[in-house]
Amino acid sequence: MSYYEPLVYIVPPEEDGFVLKTILQKRLMVSRKLLSRLKLTEQGITVNGVRQYISIKVNAGDRVEVRMEEEQSEDILPQDLPLHIIHEDEHLLIVAKDAGIIVHPTHGHYVNTIANAVVYHWQQAGITCRFRPVHRLDQETSGVLAIAKNPYVHQQISEQMIQHKVKKEYLAFVWGVLNEPSGTINGPIDRDPEQPHVRIVTPGGYSAVTHYEVVEQFAYAALVRIWLETGRTHQIRVHMKYLGHPLIGDKVYTLPAFEGSKAAAEAAERLDRQALHAFRLGFVHPGTREWAEYNAPLPVDLAALQAWLQGN
Structure with a gap:
């Protein structure tokens, strides 16, 4: 053994x-x-x-x-796919996820995921680990993703998340001119009874708190930094729509005022996903017991969107 x-x-x-x-x-x-x-x-x-x-x-x-027994993800097919490694040690693998790729295989989608790429990477390096992501990112969201290499590390970071001790910061491009340079959105979130896969702000929902700060204001859009107190499904997207400033490129959580505009049409030509990027993740490292932060720079598509917005 x-x-x-x-x-x-x-x-x-x-x-x-x-x-x-x-x-x-x-x-x-x-x-x-x-x-x-x-x-x-x-x-x-x-x-x-x-x-x-x-x-x-x-x-x-x-x-x-x-001591914990070595594990491996026998049900995940190794695939030689691009994998952008930010950091790796005996406890953790930190990667920068591209937009458009899902984290873990699901029913009907068994290949071309982060899991397939990670299992292949570990196989080539002679590392025996089970794929254990410690948090989630939507398919169309890019950014920092942490993967634990054993149950203890997974448990340690999960506990920090429960206690709201993990720093999760995002950059988002949203429509409109924000009247306040910073603020907090405190709106309970739950499923939309008419569309179960969609979330809405509703009085009977689960507590959800989002903080934001304007980084750069453009003529009809803004780049905002967002950090979370809670981790509800689609929280940032739901809350920014609730605030009246939905994410550029978001096809689900949008508002009629921005759907048919000329700017929206031009933005769609430059971006085929929601403009959301997880740029920083911080927590107490389970191995060193010290605070650690990992950053992923703005990807090419969002950097191009920023340059376009600056010129309009």
């Missing part, structure tokens, strides 16, 4: 006599679910190289190690 590199914790003097379970949950931040899984593994949890029950008490200087 093969394992990933272990998580290691040396018990400090002030924790002499602590229960091992406490060390695992409070210091290594292992979730209950993962802890249950580790207990079934032969060398999942050891103290000074010896497998132990989590109910034992540890001594100062003890070496606590957590």
